[in-house]
Amino acid sequence: MENQLYLSSSPHIHSGETTDKVMRKVIYALLPACIASLYFFGLAALLVLLLCTIGCLAAEALSCKMQGRALTLVDGSAALTGILLALNLPASAPWWMALFGAAVAILIGKQVYGGLGHNPFNPALVARVVLLISFPVQMTSWTAPAPLSTTLDAVTSATPLGEMKTAVMLTGKLPALAHSGFLDYLSGNMAGSLGEVSALALILGGLYLLWKKVISWHIPVSFIGTVLVIGGVFWAISPEKYPNPLFHLLTGGLLLGAFFMATDMVTSPVTDKGMLIFGCGCGLLTVLIRLFGGYPEGVSFAILLMNAATPLIDRFCRPKIYGQLEAVKG
Amino acid sequence: MNLKTFKGGLHPPDGKHYSAHKAIELCPLPAELIIPLAQHIGAPAEACVEVGALVKKGTLIANAKGFVSVPIHASTSGEVIAVEPRLHPMGKALPAIVIKPDGADAWDESLVGADPATLDIEELKRRIQAAGVVGMGGATFPTHVKLSPPPEKQIDTLILNGVECEPYLTADHRMMLEDTERILDGVEILLKVLGIKRAVIGIEANKPDAIETMTRAAAPRNIEVQALKVKYPQGAEKQLIDAITGRQVPSGTLPMEVGVVVQNVGTCAAISDAIRLGRPLVERVVSITGPAINEPKNLLVRVGTPLQFLVDQCGGLNGEPAKIIMGGPMMGQTQLSLETPAIRGTSGLLIFRKQDLPRLESGPCIRCGRCIGVCPIHLQPTTIAGYARLDLFDEAADYHALDCIECGCCTYICPATLPLVQSIRYAKAAIMAKKRTL
Numbered sequence: 192m193e194n195q196l197y198l199s200s201s202p203h204i205h206s207g208e209t210t211d212k213v214m215r216k217v218i219y220a221l222l223p224a225c226i227a228s229l230y231f232f233g234l235a236a237l238l239v240l241l242l243c244t245i246g247c248l249a250a251e252a253l254s255c256k257m258q259g260r261a262l263t264l265v266d267g268s269a270a271l272t273g274i275l276l277a278l279n280l281p282a283s284a285p286w287w288m289a290l291f292g293a294a295v296a297i298l299i300g301k302q303v304y305g306g307l308g309h310n311p312f313n314p315a316l317v318a319r320v321v322l323l324i325s326f327p328v329q330m331t332s333w334t335a336p337a338p339l340s341t342t343l344d345a346v347t348s349a350t351p352l353g354e355m356k357t358a359v360m361l362t363g364k365l366p367a368l369a370h371s372g373f374l375d376y377l378s379g380n381m382a383g384s385l386g387e388v389s390a391l392a393l394i395l396g397g398l399y400l401l402w403k404k405v406i407s408w409h410i411p412v413s414f415i416g417t418v419l420v421i422g423g424v425f426w427a428i429s430p431e432k433y434p435n436p437l438f439h440l441l442t443g444g445l446l447l448g449a450f451f452m453a454t455d456m457v458t459s460p461v462t463d464k465g466m467l468i469f470g471c472g473c474g475l476l477t478v479l480i481r482l483f484g485g486y487p488e489g490v491s492f493a494i495l496l497m498n499a500a501t502p503l504i505d506r507f508c509r510p511k512i513y514g515q516l517e518a519v520k521g
Numbered sequence: 522m523n524l525k526t527f528k529g530g531l532h533p534p535d536g537k538h539y540s541a542h543k544a545i546e547l548c549p550l551p552a553e554l555i556i557p558l559a560q561h562i563g564a565p566a567e568a569c570v571e572v573g574a575l576v577k578k579g580t581l582i583a584n585a586k587g588f589v590s591v592p593i594h595a596s597t598s599g600e601v602i603a604v605e606p607r608l609h610p611m612g613k614a615l616p617a618i619v620i621k622p623d624g625a626d627a628w629d630e631s632l633v634g635a636d637p638a639t640l641d642i643e644e645l646k647r648r649i650q651a652a653g654v655v656g657m658g659g660a661t662f663p664t665h666v667k668l669s670p671p672p673e674k675q676i677d678t679l680i681l682n683g684v685e686c687e688p689y690l691t692a693d694h695r696m697m698l699e700d701t702e703r704i705l706d707g708v709e710i711l712l713k714v715l716g717i718k719r720a721v722i723g724i725e726a727n728k729p730d731a732i733e734t735m736t737r738a739a740a741p742r743n744i745e746v747q748a749l750k751v752k753y754p755q756g757a758e759k760q761l762i763d764a765i766t767g768r769q770v771p772s773g774t775l776p777m778e779v780g781v782v783v784q785n786v787g788t789c790a791a792i793s794d795a796i797r798l799g800r801p802l803v804e805r806v807v808s809i810t811g812p813a814i815n816e817p818k819n820l821l822v823r824v825g826t827p828l829q830f831l832v833d834q835c836g837g838l839n840g841e842p843a844k845i846i847m848g849g850p851m852m853g854q855t856q857l858s859l860e861t862p863a864i865r866g867t868s869g870l871l872i873f874r875k876q877d878l879p880r881l882e883s884g885p886c887i888r889c890g891r892c893i894g895v896c897p898i899h900l901q902p903t904t905i906a907g908y909a910r911l912d913l914f915d916e917a918a919d920y921h922a923l924d925c926i927e928c929g930c931c932t933y934i935c936p937a938t939l940p941l942v943q944s945i946r947y948a949k950a951a952i953m954a955k956k957r958t959l
Contacts, residue, residue: 195841195842195843196842196843196844196845196855196856196857196858197843197844197855197878198612198855198857199844199855199943200854200855200942200943200946201846201848201850201851201852201853201854201927201929201942202850202851202852202929202932202933202942203844203846203850203851203853203855203871203873203878204533204534204688204850204851204933205879205881205932205933205938206531206533206933206934207879208934208936209881209884209936209937209938210884210887210936210937212936213887213889213936266884268887305885306885307884307885307887308884308885308886308887308888308937309885456887456888456889456890457887457888458888459888460890461888461889461890461893461901461903462890462893463894509901509920510893510899510900510901511899512772512898512899512900512921512924513759513763513769513772513897513898513899513924514759514769514770514771514772514773514774514898514924515771515772515921515924
């Protein structure tokens with residue numbers, strides 16, 4: 192009997208919550224947004240979703256093989272990166288761009304650093320920004336939503352944030368759309384990337400993550416809160432020139448970023464206090480880039496910049512040890 | 522109900538349903554009792570009987586060696602048949618006295634009790650040590666040492682630990698229901714020894730019957746009962762003090778630093794027996810439980826009873842055992858065999874089968890921060906474990922590795938299933954070794 196006994200030091204039980212289950216829950220949380228994108232953009236969205244996901248899985252498998260490591264596809268992180276990347280692309284993104292983005296995300300965004308857990312930047316965002324800078328035309332050709340259509344709608348239009356940026360740059364004034372249409376923005380009836388369009392679907396997924404305790408409230412609340420407060424201050428100063436905070440909230444990638452990208456555990460701080468600082472930083476940078484930067488959309492850049500600050504934030508937010516009453520040095 | 526608690530911790534599925542409703546039964550006598558000389562933290566006792574000696578239940582068979590040590594007594598009447606190393610719960614062969622019971626189970630007539638009111642404080646403490654009383658929550662720290670704080674430490678509160686936050690264990694729960702008077706008598710003796718008035722019994726809210734029974738019995742004696750939030754490790758000394766008094770025991774010091782002494786409820790009953798009946802600590806309540814036990818029970822077990830005999834009293838095994846744990850699943854110790862004996866610190870015998878134990882592959886840390894959220898000491902377990910794996914012990918010490926209470930919450934919660942607390946233990950041992958050589 193003895194040789195069949197396991198000997199180990201305590202604890203002898205485990206919560207059962209493993210990395211692949213965590214990843215799977217995030218994927219479930221993204222399903223409403225995926226379904227909304229299929230509804231608004233039809234087959235084109237399906238194609239982007241499939242290409243990005245398959246591309247990421249293939250890049251992950253290839254890189255594991257090249258490094259002689261065990262295949263890590265089952266941990267779900269590569270598939271998650273693929274879905275997140277797709278949600279960050281326009282429905283009109285050409286097939287090669289989706290595949291290229293997937294390769295960048297996995298190979299440059301993740302595997303060069305050592306794979307899951309070691310990457311300093313959110314891989315999907317790295318790919319998105321690389322694509323945005325490399326292929327600005329394709330990345331800013333937005334398809335107008337056409338609910339339940341099966342063919343790609345040729346009509347392109349600017350995103351609300353893009354229209355706002357252009358109008359402010361040309362006339363110094365907000366366009367009319369910045370004052371209305373909130374219901375459309377909420378449901379998703381606007382131009383944008385796959386995952387930007389339906390605020391409702393994103394909120395649903397975000398609430399699921401909070402309910403399942405996959406993420407804590409700290410980053411989404413501080414991120415969105417900061418955008419509303421700082422955006423609100425500018426709006427109060429000059430409502431002619433700066434949009435309503437609700438406009439900030441419902442257009443562009445704020446909700447997708449706040450619930451799904453900034454909360455990426457690998458690239459965000461580990462303590463509650465650190466997460467609050469991280470979220471506030473993301474919010475502040477988002478508003479500054481949206482209002483004063485060259486790009487209409489600031490969420491991706493804001494999160495990437497704060498990703499870079501994560502090690503520093505962690506260093507200064509070491510929790511105070513129980514029974515350690517004097518200040519903890521950084 | 523006003524439920525107090527501490528920051529951090531978690532609530533694992535507790536498995537208490539196996540034995541919580543089972544009244545304590547007396548375990549019969551096994552063919553032989555293996556009584557180890559090391560049954561407490563501190564120096565092991567020294568045998569004072571030889572092979573062939575006839576002993577009674579409660580006869581002194583090993584003397585305490587030093588202040589942080591207690592004597593050991595025969596747990597039944599019979600003949601000493603061996604004084605030799607036997608397999609100890611620590612996992613190696615250690616000196617033990619083996620007794621072949623005569624079946625009479627007769628108490629040593631020389632043991633006489635006294636009314637605690639007639640004894641002075643020093644005499645009470647002497648009798649507690651002489652009876653071999655140690656902390657029965659599992660740590661087995663000699664009780665008389667805790668009751669002898671240096672004069673400059675002003676003690677004002679006695680906390681009784683009835684939390685039993687370890688999953689599966691129900692021994693303290695049953696004692697609070699069935700031995701209420703003995704426990705409270707022990708509390709009163711402890712209050713006299715400490716020369717204080719305030720005693721608080723902390724009980725987790727998942728034992729409402731124990732809270733009710735204890736509250737009813739404690740009220741006329743002016744002893745408080747405090748219901749606590751159901752959370753592991755609520756029964757850890759420092760976390761319990763924090764929950765009940767709001768005081769934090771400074772890093773690296775003992776509870777007396779904040780004026781508190783903590784004792785387990787089982788220890789209180791042992792103290793009552795030691796003083797009123799003059800009976801040493803030779804038996805204790807053990808929960809024999811887990812999915813591999815046919816009929817889980819709470820047994821009153823003589824120290825030295827082989828674990829196999831306890832299993833036999835509980836309808837035997839239900840399937841092949843894969844892991845034998847002495848204590849609870851969060852902090853208990855795995856056993857090499859069922860031949861090891863139950864000792865004074867054995868609060869439970871928990872047996873799992875292969876299918877009850879998930880075998881999980883460790884992956885890379887995904888920096889989810891859950892280990893930090895659950896750590897009751899607010900440590901950063903992955904950071905310390907990371908340094909430990911690289912043998913960077915100064916850095917691990919800088920992240921307060923020595924403050925870890927080894928509750929295992931971080932390992933339990935880790936989605937990458939990293940052996941975090943195990944790595945921290947390794948770091949602690951290395952840091953301590955380094956300190957000793959300096």
